[in-house]
Amino acid sequence: MNAPAPSRQPPPTRTASTHAAAVLVSGPFDDLRSHHVRFLQEAARRGPVTVLLWTDDAIVRFHGQPPRFPFPERLYLLKALRFVHNVVPVANPDHPDPSLLPTGPLLWIEPPFPEHQPPPPKHPNLETFRLAEADLAGFPLPEPLPADPRRKKVVVTGCYDWLHSGHVRFFEEVSALGNLYVVVGNDANVRALKGPGHPLQSQDERRYMVAAIRYVTETFISSGQGWLDADPEIRRLRPEIYAVNEDGDKGGKREYCAQMGIQYVVLKRTPAPGLPARSSTQLRGF
Known part of the structure; x- marks a missing residue:
């Protein structure tokens, strides 16, 4: 007999003090696994997520070795996720080009898993927030997408x-x-x-x-x-x-x-x- 289907309700989580119009996350997102996706899912609960995706050269500089999966493949996978609104390539994660960032108030969210994180970019309307391990517990399913009755x-x-x-x-x-x-x-x-x-x-x-x-x-x-x-x-x-x-x-x-x-x-x-x-x-x- 199969295990009961996982709950569709995400686990309780802390909330940032101010609601942001746009959410920023940064990382290599190499070898995409469920903990990465859970992180993006929780980030998306706080606003549309823009991922500052590190280029291959940036990963070499930060980690001393090339990524397992090349930039175009990592980009393709992130764009396919329901929880990602936009992906912006960044060659210098420590100092991303301000013109690449969304306009308006921003929320910078950091993951709890041990991956090098650059400092948040300097921005007058930016708030920072770090998720905890408990925030990413389980595999809460997103709601099914609306089915188009005209399609098979x-x-x-x-x-x-x-x-x-x-x-x-x-x-x-x-x-x-x-x-x-x-x-x-x-x-x-x-x-x-x-x-x-x-x-x-x-x-x-x-x-x-x-x-x-x-x-x-x-x-x-x-x-x-x-x-x-x-x-x-x-x-x-x-x-x-x-x-x-x-x-x-x-x-x-x-x-x-x-x-x-x-x-x-x-x-x-x-x-x-x-x-x-x-x-x-x-x-x-x-």
């Missing part, structure tokens, strides 16, 4: 362990077909299909990361088993389209869709323009 329902399924730019590109492409519903594989079934060591992240964490992507309408955790573990969810959703990438075109899905009267769409695994191809197996190393 599209379902995709998968593990989505270690969410990467290839997953996001797949969601982006599939969302062009209709309102996108993602069924994330439950832990027990992923383990049964992929073997020991899988998944690296729990079903709640994997679902949370998928739900944070702006192309996704709503997410679920599968309640079945095998390659068609999402069958109970698909029967409830009644989608018009089931989309997979080339690697996912197996396990009887094509025959299942023919039996259910669902259009079956297979997309090629093509990275976003200018980005390298990614796979969870490649990133995990097994």
Whole structure:
């Protein structure tokens, strides 16, 4: 039996003394993980978030080594998050160009995790605030996006362990077909299909990361088993389209869709323009 779905209500948090019209955060956001996304989610509760994203050269200067993921890929991932309003490249995090900052009152939010943070920029209308570890507890799901009744329902399924730019590109492409519903594989079934060591992240964490992507309408955790573990969810959703990438075109899905009267769409695994191809197996190393 699956664990209960995580609450959609974020945990209690401290609030800054003054509401800001715009929120600023700064960092490399290399190897984007759930704690980064939780930080951005909490920052977004206080206003539209502008991320001052460090260039590759800036990361080398601050950390002494290049990032694991190049700037265009980090930029692509951040822009795909529901909690990010704008991303501004900064070559000098200690002294960002004032003309790059939003106008009006600003709130500078610092994360609790141990990453080098530059000082807040000098600005007459800027307030600073540091989040605590407790503010980022759990994986509170954002509300589902409003579904456009004029568009078809599209379902995709998968593990989505270690969410990467290839997953996001797949969601982006599939969302062009209709309102996108993602069924994330439950832990027990992923383990049964992929073997020991899988998944690296729990079903709640994997679902949370998928739900944070702006192309996704709503997410679920599968309640079945095998390659068609999402069958109970698909029967409830009644989608018009089931989309997979080339690697996912197996396990009887094509025959299942023919039996259910669902259009079956297979997309090629093509990275976003200018980005390298990614796979969870490649990133995990097994």
